[in-house]
Amino acid sequence: MLEKQRNEIDQIDREIVKLFEQRTKMVEEVARVKLANGKEILDVGREALVIEKVQSYLENTELKDELADLYTEIMRISRGHQQAWMAKQAEK
Numbered sequence: 001m002l003e004k005q006r007n008e009i010d011q012i013d014r015e016i017v018k019l020f021e022q023r024t025k026m027v028e029e030v031a032r033v034k035l036a037n038g039k040e041i042l043d044v045g046r047e048a049l050v051i052e053k054v055q056s057y058l059e060n061t062e063l064k065d066e067l068a069d070l071y072t073e074i075m076r077i078s079r080g081h082q083q084a085w086m087a088k089q090a091e092k
Contacts, residue, residue, distance in 0.1 A: 023074075024081060031082040035089060041082050047075050 034041065051068050058067060 024078070027078045027081055028085050031085045032089075034082070035086050041079050041086070047072075050075065 031041075033039070051071050054071055055061075055064050055067055058064060
């Protein structure tokens, strides 16, 4: 009954995972630059701009709040990954 829809969701999830890995690689590049330049991990102003920007990509603006929630969580995870990456670099 729901097999077709679930298969499509599985395909979308594969794409999301691939993009998550690509984004995480770039997060490490950002961490490398921040570490080299003594910058803080958290940039509240930048995060607000990112949310505004991704919301502007929406076709269905009714999803604006949900997208903000999603990106708030993505950026929280990214900050944690940056912090862990920087800590590993300090151990080297």
